[in-house]
Amino acid sequence: MTTQLESPRPARRGPGAPRWPKETFGADLGASLVVFLVAVPLCVGVAVASGVPVELGILTGIVGGLVVGLLPGSTMQVSGPAAGLTVLVASAVDQHGLAALGVIVLGSGLVQIVLGLSRLGTWFRAISPSVVQGMLAGIGLVLILGQIYPVGGLAQPESTWTKFAGIPDLLVTTVTSPAGRSGLLLAVLALVIMALWKKAPAQLRLVPGALLAVVATSAVAALFAMPVQKVEVGSLLSALNVPTAAAWGELATPAVLGSILTFALIASAESLFSAAAVDRMHDRPKTQYNKELVAQGAGNTICGLLGALPMTAVIVRSATNVQAGAKTKLSRILHGFWLLLFVMLLPGVLAFIPTAVLAALLIQAGWKLLELRQVVTLVREHRSEAFVLVLTAGTILATDLLIGTLTGLAVAIIKTAIDVSRLSVRAEHDDEHVRVELGGNATFLRLPRLLDHLEQLPTGKHVHLDLTTVRHLDRACYQAVEHWAAQRRRGNCTVEVALPARVG
Template sequence: MTRQEELPARTGTFVPDIGASLVVFLVALPLCVGVAVASGVPAELGIVTGVVGGLVAGVLPGSSLQVSGPAAGLTVLVADAVASHGLAAMGLIVLGAGLLQIAMGLLRLGRWFRAISPAVVQGMLAGIGLVLILSQLYPLAGQEQPRTTGEKFAGLFELLRDAVVNPAAVAVAVLTLVVTALWQRAPEKVRMVPGMLVAVVVASAVGAFLPVPRIEVGPLSDVIMLVDVSLLDAGVFGAMLTFALVASAESLFSAAAVDRMHNGPRTRYNRELVAQGVGNTVCGVLGALPMTAVIVRSATNVRAGARTKLSRVLHGVWLLVFVVVLPEVLAFVPIAVLAALLVQAGWKLLELPRVVKLVRTDRAESAVLLLTAGLIVVTDLLTGTLVGLLAAVVKTAWDVSRLSVVVDEDGPDHEHVTLRGNATFLKLPRLLDALEGLPVTKHVRVDLRGLRHLDDACRQAIEGWAEAHRAAGRSVNLIRP
């Protein structure tokens, strides 16, 4: 194809990309603010991260259509980091996480994130969703959320009592969820306007007449804090590592999901990891929230008809223009509205139908999922994920070590032993019990042709038992693959 023939095709993507960028901007704006407020940091920092996700990560190679910004999945991590190390250390943590992501991408470690057990991934997302829902129930009811998970569970009864006595915030939040749900049933042309945006506008208009807490907004110059390297310590470094691993996993899992939604170029995982790292490095320098690729915004981008990365870059431009020109508009949005959106996001992370289906079809995988999610709720994200990974490894080791030992009589003086599966050292005690339990007065035929794997420990054990049996004056016939 000549250059003259390519030009109209490229020009033909411009208008769809502009339209998609506007739709993504309208979805990203309330989420950027909501994630920041839920994380306990100024609302403007969430928009700064969204701008960096568009203007920095958006122009770099890796994935063409997925959109980056502050993610609901990192809310729990950010809130814990701010509580433990202070807001001033957030920039340093995000900067370090970004540099680690760049290093992992350059070392070509991106593809290894695809090898993580789906049960662990689903458990991690479900655990994050549960924690997110639990934490946002308090601002949804107009209350300040407790710091620890135990206090949040303990305060649910009192929260319910207060919500009954003062239902204004709950009413605004419920209205938000109802409008979002009903908008999905609207005609397709009407649904080109994001339901999330419609819900925010309607609920904020109603909330203007009610005594509910609202977002506090100021100029960007008041919230941007340049990174302070002097705050580095062991705890901060541990937070850097946690942020890097979780943000990388969420971004690359999102990339795999987005690739299934379109027929364009596939994600180059290592380059995408570098792009995410560069974006987080810039966010860290500015003292903003960490960024990841976000499936909600990315899916919106694809469904809105985006063709190239121009759409995600422009969405960052619209965010920047908004926060510079119209920041005071955010002051009209009740905090309960944003909490409702995040509760909805947490519910989507749960993916309850998939969890129920997995519990019914594969008990072992579902046990890994439930263990991961449960530990994330009662401990923290890193502990739950690491234990889940360990459980998945143990389960896999158990699965690949399944060994069937069948002993049949083959006449009065002969035994036939059939081995099937994987003979590894984990099954060595069972194998030896079966062989050593055979009568030494009989001839034995051992059929090894059904084995998919025979490790050195089992091979030596079988050969050693055969020599001992032959020494007793009986024959042993090993039928090898």
């Protein structure tokens, strides 16, 4: 007698079953505390780098935890203000004012919701990896170039050119002024602590290196009364930047509409690329891209209503969440609750943090975005892909994020079109006949090469042109071949053309 064994089906959660089981609560609670400790300095640092009040950065982190954390889409991703958007935010605030920030963020959130409901989220995975890496590297370069100024106690210039041009004055100020020397010392100390902490035992590394660096350097600055600028913190409620009627009037201007689309596309791409990376780090349920895009849009819509910073899923916090042992969405929800509790009960603690230390955190984040080892590997193995990467990053540095990314995408598309249009031409000659066999893809991009080969064939011989092995023959090449064959026949030459089964 044989018995058939059925594969076990996952138990369905009944209406009375707990949403987050007791057996995973302890792991999620511990992970949420670790992610919270990582999120605090990053939320503050991103806000400072973006040129907005510190409270707006923390507010975005709270919404990312309590709102996006509850919505379907991803299990392990943690959302909040991202270092990669500081360039966009600073530019938007400079051009349109802080009052318009909420309108831009809200508009971008609505665009994300539409993209998700239209099931376009999965299409973001079709973007060339070299363009994505170039975009991140460009953001990293801009971030590093901008944050070296707060280290020296100076405000960062607006354009890339002025940032480069101001480096000599920055060096002089850093070396000669007490604030510059103190800021440099604290920034270097923070970077050294974070680098050495990676080599500490795993049990100790449960305390994030960024948090340890902030606490240690803030203590040094207070103990020695260093003359450095520190974070300015106010009430969370008083910092709300609810869009006014005048700000809503900006919605009709092309510049604001362009900013909305730019925010939406970049934030969506960063969130979904982060999802792809985080999904490889755990064995929990994988991200549902369209639902995640809707969740990010809902979070940005609420952030826009509050006038806060835009949010994305952030790889640093998400990776920390996985590494800290999170099991369910509860960990990222609780991290938002701890942020809210902290800013309500202990906001004065942030006033001890030197801005030079936050700049050091963002410089480290920018350095990670560069991923130089991968760039070197790409240069060695795929030079054309490396060219797209370097071009994208360089254009972002020279112009802005949108132009640089679009340039990279355009070049990647052209490169792909050339790669898939490879055409082989093989000719066999004898006394009276010439047999020409084509292979690959005959598209208009290879039309000049095809015509060169055909026009060089000797006259007076019978030509057999075999295109049956061509995978794709577009209309341009088909018409060119037919025109060439007709010309030959008018010159009393015999030509046979064997066409593929299908002409595109």
